[in-house]
Amino acid sequence: MQEALQEARQSPPKPSNFCVGALLVDMDTGEVLSRGYTLEVEGNTHAEQCCLIKLAQAYRLPEERVGEVLPPSTAIYTTMEPCNMRLSGSLPCVDRIIRTKTTDGKTAIKKVYLGVKEPEKFVGENQGRTKLEEHGIECIHVPGLEEEILKVATAGHEK
Ligand SMILES: Nc1nc(=O)c(N)c(NC[C@H](O)[C@H](O)[C@H](O)COP(=O)(O)O)[nH]1
Numbered sequence: 001m002q003e004a005l006q007e008a009r010q011s012p013p014k015p016s017n018f019c020v021g022a023l024l025v026d027m028d029t030g031e032v033l034s035r036g037y038t039l040e041v042e043g044n045t046h047a048e049q050c051c052l053i054k055l056a057q058a059y060r061l062p063e064e065r066v067g068e069v070l071p072p073s074t075a076i077y078t079t080m081e082p083c084n085m086r087l088s089g090s091l092p093c094v095d096r097i098i099r100t101k102t103t104d105g106k107t108a109i110k111k112v113y114l115g116v117k118e119p120e121k122f123v124g125e126n127q128g129r130t131k132l133e134e135h136g137i138e139c140i141h142v143p144g145l146e147e148e149i150l151k152v153a154t155a156g157h158e159k
């Protein structure tokens, strides 16, 4: 989670979203497969989305096929819980995580480690965790960095 927070610190602050950082990790080997932060990839991109896009690009695949190159027991560490609705209308990260299907039809991402729940500033209560759990994806809150994560996440918000 510390490494994800390091990523978040690189995100350009904006009043209309949160600065978030994320890592994709192979749980069997501990290898960091990809890392990203909000707005890293061009467009209005989220940290989790950037991790998936960058890995897909490395394999010359579109993001929606990234599940084909993810190990079967992948975890995503994200400083803020994945979004389940976005004001911009872009596909939420919960759906991007769920569609990382491997060839056996299961999701490659099995665990989501999150630093904080999403503050109810933009879209009210984030129901993402329920949806992830319904798809057999375990959500684990990693305590201890909440204050720092939120300070970084809201850097672009008016004081
Ligand atoms: N988990 C997560 N990772 C991010 O990288 C990010 N920026 C958010 N932010 C959640 C917030 O709800 C949305 O940023 C707003 O709803 C605005 O939506 P857009 O980002 O413009 O699509 N959440």
Ligand SMILES: [Zn+2]
Pocket: 046, 047, 048, 049, 082, 083, 092, 093, 094
């Ligand atoms: Zn998102």
